[in-house]
Amino acid sequence: xxxxxxxxxxxxxxxxxxxxxxxxxxxxxxxxxxxxxxxxxxxxxxxxxxxxxxxxxxxxxxxxxxxxxxxxxxxxxxxxxxxxxxxxxxxxxxxxxxxxxxxxxxxxxxxxxxxx
Amino acid sequence: xxxxxxxxxxxxxxxxxxxxxxxxxxxxxxxxxxxxxxxxxxxxxxxxxxxxxxxxxxxxxxxxxxxxxxxxxxxxxxxxxxxxxxxxxxxxxxxxxxxxxxxxxxxxxxxxx
Numbered sequence: 001x002x003x004x005x006x007x008x009x010x011x012x013x014x015x016x017x018x019x020x021x022x023x024x025x026x027x028x029x030x031x032x033x034x035x036x037x038x039x040x041x042x043x044x045x046x047x048x049x050x051x052x053x054x055x056x057x058x059x060x061x062x063x064x065x066x067x068x069x070x071x072x073x074x075x076x077x078x079x080x081x082x083x084x085x086x087x088x089x090x091x092x093x094x095x096x097x098x099x100x101x102x103x104x105x106x107x108x109x110x111x112x113x114x115x116x
Numbered sequence: 117x118x119x120x121x122x123x124x125x126x127x128x129x130x131x132x133x134x135x136x137x138x139x140x141x142x143x144x145x146x147x148x149x150x151x152x153x154x155x156x157x158x159x160x161x162x163x164x165x166x167x168x169x170x171x172x173x174x175x176x177x178x179x180x181x182x183x184x185x186x187x188x189x190x191x192x193x194x195x196x197x198x199x200x201x202x203x204x205x206x207x208x209x210x211x212x213x214x215x216x217x218x219x220x221x222x223x224x225x226x227x228x229x
Contacts, residue, residue: 009156033215044120045206045220052215091158095215103149103174104218106158 002027004094006107013082014115020067021077021110023092029053032096034068034075035104040088048090051075079112087114119143120221122207128227135194137224139207145219146212148190150174150182153204153223162205165190197228 003026013019025034036048051059051068058066063083067076079086092107123138139148147166151159151174161174163182171182179201183191190209194201207221 004158006158035217037220044222045208047217050215050217103161103164104159106151106160108156108158 002029002094002096002105004092004105004107006092006110008110009108010111010113012113012115013079015082015084017082018078018080019082019112021079021090021092021112023075023077023107025073025075025092025094027073027094027096029096032094034066035093035095036064036066036075036077037091037093037106038086038088039091039109040085045091049077082114084114084116086112088112120207120209120219122205122221122224124224125222126225126227128229129194129197130229131198133194133197133228135197135226135228137192137194137205137207137226139190139192139209139221140188141190141209141219142188143209143211143219144187145209146187147210147218148184149208149210149218150180150190150192151206151208152176153206159206162192194226197226199228202226202228 032053034051038048039045049061063080065078089109093104120141149164150162165171165184181193205224208218210216210218
């Protein structure tokens with residue numbers, strides 16, 4: 001069975017600094033996708049970044065980047081130049097490519113507080 | 117922009133009541149999903165649908181049923197609400213298979229007393 005683990009329930013960072021959120025997963029699949037979703041307080045969940053397992057290059061989206069270590073089954077999210085608007089709960093999620101239905105498996109979430 | 121809406125942001129029901137949660141998406145997505153979100157557990161899939169009138173159980177379907185009569189609408193039904201179903205319920209939709217992004221609704225916080 002596929003599992004996703006986020007071992008940091010809560011984190012905080014000073015505005016303008018860099019923070020890394022950890023995520024590990026367990027799968028026997030070789031083709032899959034990994035995602036980071038952001039859920040701001042009282043607002044809708046939105047996609048932050050996506051990584052395809054067959055791509056060796058780490059995905060980046062502006063201030064957000066990932067460190068994808070396929071052999072270690074690790075998928076961390078780095079937020080550079082943290083902003084107050086980055087305060088949110090962040091979920092790591094796994095989707096295996098052999099599925100025809102796009103089911104996501106989520107981690108437990110990490111609450112990030114950006115302090116001024 | 118993709119829009120996923122849910123019928124209520126907050127809902128309070130009594131034990132034993134039948135509860136309907138509705139979700140509507142406006143982007144012609146094939147797939148729709150219902151999750152429940154609980155602290156420390158992340159999101160867990162209740163049911164999903166990959167086409168009209170098609171449904172499949174997720175990881176925690178007990179006590180729930182779903183209905184998808186139209187492509188844009190996906191309903192979650194609690195046949196007889198219980199206090200352990202007090203939770204945040206999130207609806208999502210996606211274009212199809214192959215790693216497409218899921219778009220989420222704002223959520224319904226259901227309290228069963």
